[in-house]
Amino acid sequence: MTKTDFMAMALEQAQKAADRGEVPVGAVMVDPDKNQVVASAGNEVEATHDPTAHAEMLVIREAAASHGSTRLAGFDLYVTLEPCPMCATAISFARLRRVEFGAYDPKGGGVEHGAKIFSQPTCHHRPEIFGGVQEQEAAALLKEFFASRR
Amino acid sequence: MTKTDFMAMALEQAQKAADRGEVPVGAVMVDPDKNQVVASAGNEVEATHDPTAHAEMLVIREAAASHGSTRLAGFDLYVTLEPCPMCATAISFARLRRVEFGAYDPKGGGVEHGAKIFSQPTCHHRPEIFGGVQEQEAAALLKEFFASRR
Secondary structure (H helix, E strand, O other): OOHHHHHHHHHHHHHHHHHOOOOOOEEEEEEOOOOEEEEEEEOOHHHHOOOOOOHHHHHHHHHHHHHOOOOOOOOEEEEEEOOOHHHHHHHHHOOOOEEEEEEOOOOOOOOOOOOOHHHOOOOOOOOEEEOOOOHHHHHHHHHHHHHHOO | OOHHHHHHHHHHHHHHHHHOOOOOOEEEEEEOOOOEEEEEEEOOHHHHOOOOOOHHHHHHHHHHHHHOOOOOOOOEEEEEEOOOHHHHHHHHHOOOOEEEEEEOOOOOOOOOOOOOHHHOOOOOOOOEEEOOOOHHHHHHHHHHHHHHOO
């Protein structure tokens, strides 16, 4: 599987989240050594009444549990939206190797915007970051979702 | 119960966390209208292999689940250590009224240090913050824990 396949799977999770009435963000965690998806999720904030249940948090928690370690060094995260500061900090704690994200989020993002978590001198681990990956598909899902709720 | 009682309960959770080999941080979530603790927890990062299982996250998740809402407006969090940027962002998402914390954390904190989450223009909700509450007890627990592991 290629990077494009992994982001397509994250987009699929985002679409499923939208279908459940969740903000359409999806994520997959990949073990690149095995070229394998180890966890995938869409937002579950509304369904579980959990303000922390962002897609990124769910795949980090699931992957760490199945890996039996709080650290996922060498793992890569594909997510359809720029992570917020909560998720960016969790990504740093999990020691991920790389983050590829779709749409930029000037209002809520914490990677390229706002708190810029990985640029803080107190940040102990900074993954490689690739933003704007299949950005248009990711942004279109979000736009459509919020337009339908107005 | 008074504020001192609530922080004493958070410190008790921190001590229990230390006894389990976790970084000794404890938290309690309080519904001030009922003068009642609605959730309490210590760190569970090691036990659950979950890098996001900070005490604050656990009480937010538990309180939100039992409250049936992602928003805990009017609720107060007592925590023995300055929240990190992950927890501070979750606190903002949960719309907490107030955060009282014990020890300041220049290396990992995200309230008064580093990302200063609540001071970001992109932060949509800033609770009242009281730092340094029963600071010495909270700091002593952490100091003792890290000294014993050297």
